Amino acid sequence: MKGIRQLAKHLDISIGTVSRALNDRPDVNEETRKRVLAAAEELGYVANQSGRSLRQGTTNVIGLMIESSKETVENSDNFFLGVTGGLQSVLSRHKLDLLMLPCPNDEDPHEYLKRMVARRIVDAMIISATQRVDKRIDLLVKAKIPFVALGRSTSGGNHTWIDLDFEGVAACAVDRLVSKGHRRIAIAAPSNDINLGYIFVDTYRQALERHGIAFDPSLVIRVKSSEQGGYQAGHEMLRLDSKPTAIILIYELMAIGLYRRLNEAGIIPGRDLAVIGFREEPRGKFLQPSLTCFRMSLRDLGVELAETLLATMPAYAAHYPKGARNTIWPLELVPGESDAFSLKA
Amino acid sequence: MKGIRQLAKHLDISIGTVSRALNDRPDVNEETRKRVLAAAEELGYVANQSGRSLRQGTTNVIGLMIESSKETVENSDNFFLGVTGGLQSVLSRHKLDLLMLPCPNDEDPHEYLKRMVARRIVDAMIISATQRVDKRIDLLVKAKIPFVALGRSTSGGNHTWIDLDFEGVAACAVDRLVSKGHRRIAIAAPSNDINLGYIFVDTYRQALERHGIAFDPSLVIRVKSSEQGGYQAGHEMLRLDSKPTAIILIYELMAIGLYRRLNEAGIIPGRDLAVIGFREEPRGKFLQPSLTCFRMSLRDLGVELAETLLATMPAYAAHYPKGARNTIWPLELVPGESDAFSLKA
DNA sequence: ACGCTTTCCGGAAACGTTTTAGTATGGCAG
DNA sequence: CTGCCATACTAAAACGTTTCCGGAAAGCGT
CATH class of the missing domain: 3.40.50.2300 (Response regulator)
Structure with a gap:
């Protein structure tokens, strides 16, 4: 399958109409839309993302920046994999893909993010492991990239964040x-x-x-x-x-x-x-x-994270209440035996 | 920064020359190259990836497909995060980025991969958790996408894989x-x-x-x-x-x-x-x-995985020996006390 | 002075898509 | 019949980059 042009030729229709049909735009007859959809399915056509992105200036990709330092790997459990499940469940509903961006441990996280942002490969970002003063936040604010920080920070004015309680x-x-x-x-x-x-x-x-x-x-x-x-x-x-x-x-x-x-x-x-x-x-x-x-529920945290992020993205904000920009994520006490020791009779 | 056009205008040079300078092509005077590089650095210009990808038909992204099922999250340790470190260390040398593609657990892995491949967002793939019969492998072979499987499989003829010993x-x-x-x-x-x-x-x-x-x-x-x-x-x-x-x-x-x-x-x-x-x-x-x-060393496994993958990619194969297409990854015995029980005197 | 190669650069096409502007058709009110 | 609007489509521009092609300038041997 070469592209939309082939598909259009095969249907004997202009490429503009094909494109509008595939993207659920108005101005296309219901019957032709069905024909186009059927042909696309049959020929296995999926729009080339580079072409789309270039034209629209949007990639349909949400970046999740994680740090793959030695310490992170050894200390953390499957935190990110857990959160990812919740993220996906929300994002996939909007046909958004999740892109995990693991910062190489020999590279400055700020520089890494800067490069990723400049290349315009994501529409929005989730950053984690925020520092009290975090240059990445100023960077994202300045670049006007919608983002949510997992972890509060004093940088960048009042940005959106979620943090544990x-x-x-x-x-x-x-x-x-x-x-x-x-x-x-x-x-x-x-x-x-x-x-x-x-x-x-x-x-x-x-x-x-x-x-x-x-x-x-x-x-x-x-x-x-x-x-x-x-x-x-x-x-x-x-x-x-x-x-x-x-x-x-x-x-x-x-x-x-x-x-x-x-x-x-x-x-x-x-x-x-x-x-x-x-x-x-x-x-x-x-x-x-x-x-x-x-x-805590990692999955639920992922869902919250995704919904908060979408609320900050103009194209999706309508679907989500413009709730609090900052969320404190609660945790539940799990009583065990290790604190049974009491000084009271 | 609007794009290469702006940069070219700023330097009073044609965009073609700017592009060649940035991409280390021959046919550009050493001094102009320096000027271009300096200006790019100064103005913070980084080529738009969509434009590049569209023109070159290559994205400089390696996809790592993982499954974020509940079971994976709870059972596995930080396997992927560990492997990722090794992968990055090799890939970043070639200016390749690693894209982790977590398959939503409510979607068929095969369909998910198919969509990702059709959108042409990756140049090559690493897939993991292979089944004995795995449709994903046939898919990748058919689509002519270079890939390495982490885990052997009987599908798709003799493809490249790495598996534990x-x-x-x-x-x-x-x-x-x-x-x-x-x-x-x-x-x-x-x-x-x-x-x-x-x-x-x-x-x-x-x-x-x-x-x-x-x-x-x-x-x-x-x-x-x-x-x-x-x-x-x-x-x-x-x-x-x-x-x-x-x-x-x-x-x-x-x-x-x-x-x-x-x-x-x-x-x-x-x-x-x-x-x-x-x-x-x-x-x-x-x-x-x-x-x-x-x-086993997760990091070393990541390095091996990356090098094996690059060897299967025409554009990079020259740098890597065309070693065995299949690798058995060794593990080292760590003696403990749990098998001290002996039946011999 | 001439022809040749080498070096460097500018112009323009091409990648695949979305979107804007424009056009033909037909229905409907006046 | 005329004018007007709605519908459904086509044609073409635009997104930002790389790369092909041609040409100017300079160097060099004859």
Whole structure:
């Protein structure tokens, strides 16, 4: 099949009519439209995307930028694959395709995105792993590319973003531990440069003060969000003069390392120390004793992400309410045995 | 930046020359080339991909088709993200971009691929999770799209593929267990429809016979490649009249379920029963006792995949030896404690 | 001075599609 | 009958780029 020209010749019709028929435009007789559709199906004609894109200035492709750094691969679970399912279910309804753009780990994410944007291969973008200050956001705003950020940021004025409910999780964890009588609660988190780290620790501090507990900086243990970070967090914690009776982990993978360090020290989670993890992670599911943590639906998050994005795209906005530009995504507590340790009778 | 025309006007040069300069064509003075490059950099000009593609009939994009089914998301580790790193490192050297095409789980993979191919958005494809009979392969062969399959298949004559060394792994596992005196060795595998299931069990059978051990069909336990499948495998195994002294798992995630079932029965892996898992899986790393399994480098696999693919693409084949069209990817044994159980003094 | 090659550049066609402007036909009101 | 509108189509322009072709200028040997 050579192109629309062949199809038109085969039908003995002008290419303009064929094009309008295929694109559900008015100004075409219902019967000819059926003929065209049938012929296209029969000859297996599908419009060449390059030609379409060039003419329309639109590609029908949504880009999802992910970072394939070594750390991401080892630490994250199938986060993106999970979200992707929800994204697809919405986008495919509008005949939009999802393009995953994995930034090479030796290239600056900003430069990578810049190139992709300049080549005009996507109509809109979803970016993830946003930094507190993220040049990519300014870039997208300036280029007038509709986008949604997965993760809040202070860059680029008030752009559209969706982020997990760190505040809710941190507050819930603190409340829960305090209600069990804990007052010395440690927290293991990455540095403040990471959005997650900053917000989480800040909320933790506020929650403590709400309960009349003084914030003790020595209980904030700065480690990487990895298994190894968890091990190290356990190590640091054990070296404190005045030991905490509970610990909150900002990323659940840490739990695995923490458990190992605790095991070495003969400390049993849930009996000698209360532990709460942040996000449900498949690998954590098999810890003994089971970890108290927070669950979310990746698929639903994908759906929300897609709908939010479409609302920012002029061509599709009509179908979607211009809801809040910023969404806090809730998580659900999954009680386990790891925080059974109570200081109350 | 409006396009190459603007750039040409700005330089007071014809667009033809600008294009040739940017594309490293001969027939352009070295000094003008520098001027063009500098101006492009300054004005942030990057060629519009649609225009290029339309003219050249090539998109500089390699598609990686993945399936985002529920099962994939829950069972697999970050397999694709890991492979992606290796792919990128090779492809980016040739200014090729990687496009991940996640097939919606409510759409037939074959139809999805057909649409993508017809739209001509990729120059070549990598497909994964191949079936023993896979229509996608016939499709790609017919459309003359260069491709590599991750997983062997009987479709489409002799196409290029890379697959894991199931034979090596199965044989190694059997040899190892036999050398420890085991003669009743069970195997947990999915049905023969899955390529993996067929090859694995077949090799297992051959290995046993090589050691003069009769193949006992009742020791082949057909279950899903999941945690639950592992649990079920343990269950089935315990119901056998003549119980095995060792078991081989075709997918390591099964180990988690198996351990749980064994635990319920008071059986300790490595002491009462020898267990070997197939592929190193992050979640399995934390099992107690540690699991004997097989390791591979996802990144290296990605590199191999990319180089194999480039070798099949006329425009790039020159850079790569026309090595074997089919590659068996080796895995390395990682000894653990789970198969310490020996029947020999 | 002449012819030849080499080097460099400009003009224009071509890629496949969508979309705009224009045209023929027929119906209908005046 | 005339004018007007609606319908359904055709012809052609446009999108941005690459590449083919031809030609000008310069270098070189004779």
